[in-house]
Amino acid sequence: MKLWKTAWRFLPLSLLLFLTGCMGETNLTALDPKGPQSQWLFDNMLLSLYIMALVTIVVFAIFFIILAKYRRTPGDDTIPKQVHGNTALEITWTVIPIILLTILAVPTITGQFMLADTEPDPEIGEDTVYIKVTGHQFWWQFDYEDEGFTAGQEVYIPVGEKVIFELHAQDVQHSFWVPALGGKLDTIPGITNHMWLEADEPGVFKGKCAELCGPAHALMDFKLVALERDDYDAWVAGMQEEVDVPTEGVLAEGRAVFEANGCIGCHAIGGMGTAAGPALSDYANREVVAGYLENTDENLEAWIRDPESLKQGNNMPAFPDMSDADMEALIAYLRSLDVQN
Amino acid sequence: MAAQKQEKSVIWDWLTTVDHKKLGIMYLIAGTLFFVKAGVMALFMRIQLMYPEMNFLSGQTFNEFITMHGTIMLFLAATPLLFAFMNYVIPLQIGARDVAFPFVNALGFWIFFAGGLLLSLSWFFGGGPDAGWTAYVPLSSRDYAGVGLDFYVLGLQVSGIGTLISAINFLVTIINMRAPGMTMMRLPLFVWTSFISSTLILFAFTPLAAGLALLMLDRIFGAQFFIPSMGGNTVLWQHIFWIFGHPEVYILVLPAFGIISEVIPAFSRKRLFGYTAMVFATMIIAFLGFMVWAHHMFTVGMGPVANSIFAIATMTIAVPTGIKIFNWLFTMWGGKITFNTAMLFASSFVPTFVLGGVTGVMLAMAPVDYLYHDTYFVVAHFHYIIVGGIVLALFAGLFYWYPKMFGHMLNETLGKLFFWIFYIGFHLTFFVQHLLGLMGMPRRVYTYLGDQGLDTFNFISTIGTFFMSAGVILLVINVIYSAFKGERVTVADPWDARTLEWAVPTPVPEYNFAQTPQVRSLDPLFYEKIHGDGTMKPAEPIQPIHMPNGSILPLIISIGLFFAGLGFIMMNMDNPIINPWIVAIGGLVITFGSMFVRSVKEDHGYYVPVEQVKADLKKGGN
Ligand code: HEM
Ligand SMILES: [Cu+2]
Numbered sequence: 001m002k003l004w005k006t007a008w009r010f011l012p013l014s015l016l017l018f019l020t021g022c023m024g025e026t027n028l029t030a031l032d033p034k035g036p037q038s039q040w041l042f043d044n045m046l047l048s049l050y051i052m053a054l055v056t057i058v059v060f061a062i063f064f065i066i067l068a069k070y071r072r073t074p075g076d077d078t079i080p081k082q083v084h085g086n087t088a089l090e091i092t093w094t095v096i097p098i099i100l101l102t103i104l105a106v107p108t109i110t111g112q113f114m115l116a117d118t119e120p121d122p123e124i125g126e127d128t129v130y131i132k133v134t135g136h137q138f139w140w141q142f143d144y145e146d147e148g149f150t151a152g153q154e155v156y157i158p159v160g161e162k163v164i165f166e167l168h169a170q171d172v173q174h175s176f177w178v179p180a181l182g183g184k185l186d187t188i189p190g191i192t193n194h195m196w197l198e199a200d201e202p203g204v205f206k207g208k209c210a211e212l213c214g215p216a217h218a219l220m221d222f223k224l225v226a227l228e229r230d231d232y233d234a235w236v237a238g239m240q241e242e243v244d245v246p247t248e249g250v251l252a253e254g255r256a257v258f259e260a261n262g263c264i265g266c267h268a269i270g271g272m273g274t275a276a277g278p279a280l281s282d283y284a285n286r287e288v289v290a291g292y293l294e295n296t297d298e299n300l301e302a303w304i305r306d307p308e309s310l311k312q313g314n315n316m317p318a319f320p321d322m323s324d325a326d327m328e329a330l331i332a333y334l335r336s337l338d339v340q341n
Numbered sequence: 342m343a344a345q346k347q348e349k350s351v352i353w354d355w356l357t358t359v360d361h362k363k364l365g366i367m368y369l370i371a372g373t374l375f376f377v378k379a380g381v382m383a384l385f386m387r388i389q390l391m392y393p394e395m396n397f398l399s400g401q402t403f404n405e406f407i408t409m410h411g412t413i414m415l416f417l418a419a420t421p422l423l424f425a426f427m428n429y430v431i432p433l434q435i436g437a438r439d440v441a442f443p444f445v446n447a448l449g450f451w452i453f454f455a456g457g458l459l460l461s462l463s464w465f466f467g468g469g470p471d472a473g474w475t476a477y478v479p480l481s482s483r484d485y486a487g488v489g490l491d492f493y494v495l496g497l498q499v500s501g502i503g504t505l506i507s508a509i510n511f512l513v514t515i516i517n518m519r520a521p522g523m524t525m526m527r528l529p530l531f532v533w534t535s536f537i538s539s540t541l542i543l544f545a546f547t548p549l550a551a552g553l554a555l556l557m558l559d560r561i562f563g564a565q566f567f568i569p570s571m572g573g574n575t576v577l578w579q580h581i582f583w584i585f586g587h588p589e590v591y592i593l594v595l596p597a598f599g600i601i602s603e604v605i606p607a608f609s610r611k612r613l614f615g616y617t618a619m620v621f622a623t624m625i626i627a628f629l630g631f632m633v634w635a636h637h638m639f640t641v642g643m644g645p646v647a648n649s650i651f652a653i654a655t656m657t658i659a660v661p662t663g664i665k666i667f668n669w670l671f672t673m674w675g676g677k678i679t680f681n682t683a684m685l686f687a688s689s690f691v692p693t694f695v696l697g698g699v700t701g702v703m704l705a706m707a708p709v710d711y712l713y714h715d716t717y718f719v720v721a722h723f724h725y726i727i728v729g730g731i732v733l734a735l736f737a738g739l740f741y742w743y744p745k746m747f748g749h750m751l752n753e754t755l756g757k758l759f760f761w762i763f764y765i766g767f768h769l770t771f772f773v774q775h776l777l778g779l780m781g782m783p784r785r786v787y788t789y790l791g792d793q794g795l796d797t798f799n800f801i802s803t804i805g806t807f808f809m810s811a812g813v814i815l816l817v818i819n820v821i822y823s824a825f826k827g828e829r830v831t832v833a834d835p836w837d838a839r840t841l842e843w844a845v846p847t848p849v850p851e852y853n854f855a856q857t858p859q860v861r862s863l864d865p866l867f868y869e870k871i872h873g874d875g876t877m878k879p880a881e882p883i884q885p886i887h888m889p890n891g892s893i894l895p896l897i898i899s900i901g902l903f904f905a906g907l908g909f910i911m912m913n914m915d916n917p918i919i920n921p922w923i924v925a926i927g928g929l930v931i932t933f934g935s936m937f938v939r940s941v942k943e944d945h946g947y948y949v950p951v952e953q954v955k956a957d958l959k960k961g962g963n
Contacts, residue, residue: 028781030712041712045779048706052699055663059695062670063688072610072677079871080676085615085668093667094660101656104706108656109649111708116645167642172480173575175640175715179781186640188576189479190569191640199352204899210783212407212473213480215400218786290792291375312400317792 028206030179030280035198037182040114044107051100057306105312115183118194121162129163131155135174135187137213138220139278139291149239152278153291154223167193170275175211178224184210204287215295215313221291238339239281243270243323246333254333257326261319268338277316284338290314297331304330348937349891355590357891359443362849364450365429365763366746371454371917376527378461379413382406384810387398390801393627393791401691403787404471405489409460411474412493415589417457423596424453426738427511427535429746433842433849434529436520436858441513443889444939448927449507456500459906463492466914473785476588478567478578483560490912491560495906498553501546502902508542511535520589520841521727522860526620529840529864530613534599537627541588541595543566544631551583553576561912576641583634593628595623596736597690598665604737605685607838608678612864615668618678622661622668629658637737639710652707652761659702666695682756688738689764693733697725715785718778724771731843736760736816744835749827755819759812773798839867844877846960852886855879855954883955885948897935904928 020212026032033039067155120128131153133145143153156162167176167258169187176182178197185195199205227235258264266277273279286295290311293299304327307316323329355363386406389397398406428446432439440446464468470493472481481490515528515536528536556578558564565571567578606613613619633644635651643651669691678684683759700722704710713719743751777798782789797857834843844866845853856879862868868874908925 002550002618025780025792028793030779031780041709044706044709045703045712047939048703048709052702056692056695056699059666059670060692061693066670066673066678067688068671070609070676070678072679076677078677080611082612083565083671083675084612084616085618086671089667090615094934095664097660097663101659101702104702105653107654108652108706108708111706112645112649112652114920115708115711133611172485173477183708183715185642190573190575191642206781208781208783212404212477212785214485215404215471215787217404218400218783218788221790225633227357232405260563281473295753 001010012164016271024207027180027203029053033182034181034203034205035200037115037197038180041183043120044111048104049106055097055100069073095124101165101228115195118164119197120164129157129161129167131157131163132166132168133187133324134275135167135169135176135177135209135213135220135252136275136315137171138209138216138311140207140209140222141170141273141275141278142175143272144236144239145272147236147240147291149236149281150273151239151280152273152280153284154225154282154286155207156225156227156232157199158195158229159226160201161200161229162196164194164196167195170214173211174220176207177210178205179205180205181224186211197224199224201224202228202231207321216311219290219292219329221288230332235282235340239270241339242271243281245335246336250332251336253329253332254336257322257330258333261322263330278333280337282337282339283334284336285340300331300334301327348962352889356896357893359439359889359891360851361432361443362426362438362445362746364446365425365427367450368421368425368428369746370515371457372418372448374424375413375457376418378417378424379410379620380813382410382413382949384806386410387803389787390789390799392800393793393796395788398787400787401468401471404473404785405469406491407785408470408473408476409463412460412470412497413457414727415474415593416497417453417502418461418728419593419735420504421453422735423535423538423593423731424507424734424743426531426600427596428507429743430842431511431514431535433520433745433845433853434532434840435515435518435523436841436854436860437514438449438852438854438886439889440510441517442510444686444892444895445506446508447892448509448895448898449503451504451895452503452902453500454503455497455899455903456498456503456906459499459903459910460492460496462907463496463856464491466492466910470659475582476578477576477582478556478559479569479961481556481560482568484887488856488910491557491910491913493669494553494557494560496867497667498550499899499902499906501550501553502541505546505550508546511539512543515539520854520857520860522666523865526617527860527863529599530602530616530619530623534595534602534623537623538592538595539594541627541630545585545588545592550582551881552581552585555581557909561909576638577916579638579641580634583637583698584631587634587637588630590723590726591627593731597731598623600686600734600738600741601669601690601821602876603840604683604741605672605729606864607741607836608679608684608687609673609683610678610837611672611676612839612867614671614674615664615666616863618664618940619668622664625661626658629654629661633658636705636707636710637712639707640714646913648792652705652710655705659698659705662698666691666698680921681740682751682753682760683740685757685760686733686740689729689760690737693725693729693767697722697729701724713778715783716778717774717782717784720784721771721774721778724774728767729770733764736763741836742842744830745842745847745849747824749823750835751823752819752827755822759815762808762815763812764811766805766812769808770802771805773801777802789843802955834866841843841865841877846957850957852888852949852954855886856883857881860937883951883958885950886954887946889946890944892939894935894939898932901928901931901933901935905932911957947960 016114035043132145142151152167167187169189173188175184175186181197181199185193203226205224207222207224246255268279270281287298289295289303305320307314342541389395402509467487468489470489472486555566559567565573567573571574603614633655638657639648704713740751782795830847858877859880905925905928908921911921
């Protein structure tokens with residue numbers, strides 16, 4: 001019995017340790033919120049968790065008392081008193097849950113309207129960043145329509161500002177989610193949704209597709225890069241600049257390969273791009289290849305030669321027979337695409 | 342008077358049987374086979390997720406596995422396993438000789454089974470369906486999903502017909518076939534919950550049938566209900582699906598509640614606490630179950646008003662569910678509890694189900710659901726309800742009713758070992774999944790990257806699955822061992838239980854009750870033990886008993902439906918061996934032809950003569 005009591009005392013503590021010790025990776029987990037929206041979600045998750053923990057503790061306590069007290073001893077054939085019910089008790093366990101649920105109902109409704117409020121940030125008004133997101137099998141397109149350019153796989157936002165996202169889907173349904181910054185919302189063909197996110201600090205936050213969308217659904221990751229407003233403006237300016245097409249050396253060769261193989265038909269470099277493949281305007285600064293592979297030359301080459309083996313069911317054609325020299329030039333060219341310098 | 346019963350070979354006897362007890366056992370066997378199949382798929386999926394970036398299943402295969410796992414578990418394992426007990430137990434518990442329409446009962450089984458087989462055939466024709474058990478369009482449309490999805494659509498359509506007619510049969514049985522004195526407010530809770538669950542089937546499977554028909558028109562005949570580029574609406578499918586899909590959960594969980602409400606009183610030696618409250622709580626849960634379907638769609642973008650309404654409606658379900666939880670606890674409170682295997686499962690159901698229920702309330706907070714939706718948090722939540730609720734209840738029911746169904750006990754030592762291994766494995770598997778979800782792991786992913794902090798919990802989760810599998814293997818060993826070595830049961834009432842099924846002899850005669858019993862109270866057998874001599878009083882003299890003849894027609898009708906379904910599927914195959922129309926129309930001709938035969942051929946059944954009944958009576962008490 002004594003042991004039990006000590007164990008009980010340590011239970012809440014160990015739970016807490018457990019939770020803080022294993023929160024997962026900081027820029028992915030929702031347990032370490034990095035923006036006002038995810039903070040609100042986290043706080044209200046805790047609120048409901050506490051209330052529900054209370055309910056659970058009551059039930060478990062009754063249950064363990066029963067286990068301890070009401071076992072039948074062998075040979076005991078007496079019949080316990082047959083009670084048919086107890087009105088007072090039954091009213092109690094009807095009314096108390098109603099009260100607890102009412103407590104939860106309030107933030108449910110206010111929070112719902114808070115999330116749905118996708119009006120521009122009143123403080124910055126016109127300057128509120130507005131990004132059009134399109135989900136594709138299995139990549140993300142980010143159109144900065146006001147600024148006049150397209151980004152692929154990586155979306156940049158300024159820190160400390162409410163950024164508005166307009167959600168679309170090209171083929172099947174996807175769901176746009178940056179756990180450390182906020183909740184998800186579905187992208188649905190034929191329907192336009194709106195949501196907002198805000199980051200408290202600069203950083204690279206991991207994003208996921210949360211709706212089953214085909215064989216490579218698991219690999220439909222993206223990055224959200226939050227920059228201080230100045231850096232963000234610099235990035236935007238870089239993206240808006242006319243890209244110079246290299247005219248000599250290996251870069252010019254690479255560019256020629258890029259054109260000759262039809263890469264340019266799907267992948268824009270500069271400008272608004274197309275919906276056929278991710279724009280590559282700022283490729284040198286990409287964290288990953290294809291949304292999830294470490295951005296090394298080997299991975300990049302493997303991807304170009306046989307995308308299917310890395311992302312089943314994706315829509316990019318393979319280039320298995322490209323000569324090594326062409327490949328080298330092409331990669332060099334891609335590595336030179338840098339708007340941030 | 343019609344002819345007497347004919348002797349037949351064993352196999353023919355089972356193929357043609359219309360006896361609710363045999364059909365119950367057939368549901369049990371079929372459901373178990375599908376359960377094991379879907380369980381092995383779950384094991385494979387968890388192995389694939391044991392380490393980051395494993396290469397055990399490809400993304401495509403994994404998606405086929407989630408889809409088949411979910412679909413089979415819900416439609417072909419959980420539903421028939423519950424139907425097994427409903428078939429076997431309901432007529433006995435209400436003092437009836439059979440269900441209202443024995444022929445239809447057999448038909449229901451065979452159609453369900455034909456649909457299940459049809460669905461399973463997909464593996465041999467270019468892969469299983471791969472759009473998840475919810476089959477959201479456009480992923481399930483012809484542009485993105487192959488012929489596997491046609492197996493899903495027609496397999497479920499066919500097996501759904503079986504489920505639907507069985508449910509109607511239960512409804513009529515419970516309304517019409519109760520023994521004298523068995524008023525509605527004296528029905529055992531298992532009968533009540535089965536009754537309400539059957540009502541839900543009636544109202545939920547009809548929209549499903551309509552939805553599947555529309556999807557079939559889209560996929561096979563080029564309609565555009567769900568094709569956005571042609572003016573169709575994809576969200577329409579989600580509404581239709583969840584108007585079926587949410588009640589489906591209650592269809593499964595209510596009879597599970599019923600089993601718990603039978604086992605806990607029996608082994609606590611107390612009557613159910615708050616019987617009336619339990620009945621009305623069940624009704625309220627069922628009603629609200631229909632009002633909350635859109636809580637599966639909070640992130641679709643229905644707007645804050647709709648989301649708030651569905652959120653609040655969802656939360657209210659916690660109230661009647663809470664009433665049930667406390668009533669079970671207070672049934673045990675003050676009792677004399679025997680913890681055998683059945684009771685271990687039944688009592689552990691209560692706190693486990695609470696854990697699933699509280700995350701349900703957390704999910705109901707619509708804005709916070711933006712965080713949980715489509716993550717492992719949801720996977721954890723619904724497995725706490727489904728495995729920690731429905732499956733535990735099924736195991737409780739299995740150990741409880743096994744002696745009546747098979748004439749021997751299951752081994753208790755093996756049973757308890759099974760319980761502990763399964764129960765520990767269950768929590769290992771699913772508890773950590775709550776955390777995985779919050780840590781950013783979406784559901785339905787076939788892999789995850791190594792640097793994301795998700796490795797440890799995924800590993801633990803998979804280890805838990807090994808425990809659960811070991812537990813189920815122990816159960817199989819137990820069943821085989823007990824068949825040979827298990828304690829034989831010849832008494833009617835091995836548990837000292839309370840309800841009417843324990844008043845009929847073991848093995849149960851074909852006609853159940855030699856004389857229909859007179860019911861004088863709730864828990865009628867217990868009442869007679871206290872106030873009478875422990876046996877039920879007959880409500881009628883011994884007289885010849887009218888029984889229906891077996892028939893092969895249910896099997897033939899469902900074979901026809903099987904081929905009709907197959908024919909429609911073949912219309913989407915690249916090189917069908919024969920013209921699909923021949924198969925489809927041929928199948929329908931077989932089905933409607935046998936229905937016609939059934940309508941015109943006279944079959945008056947047969948009578949069990951009085952001497953036979955008296956001879957049986959001497960062998961075992963009633
Ligand atoms: C026996 C232990 C079980 C294990 C280890 C298990 C494991 C899994 C796994 C790994 C998934 C895929 C989760 C995801 O990626 O989204 C899953 C999904 C699912 N499971 Fe289970 N499961 C078990 C039992 C059950 C039972 C008994 C049922 C129902 C009666 C069930 C119903 C479902 C459903 C409906 C899905 C969703 C499928 C989908 O996303 O389309 N599971 N399960
Ligand atoms: Cu996606």
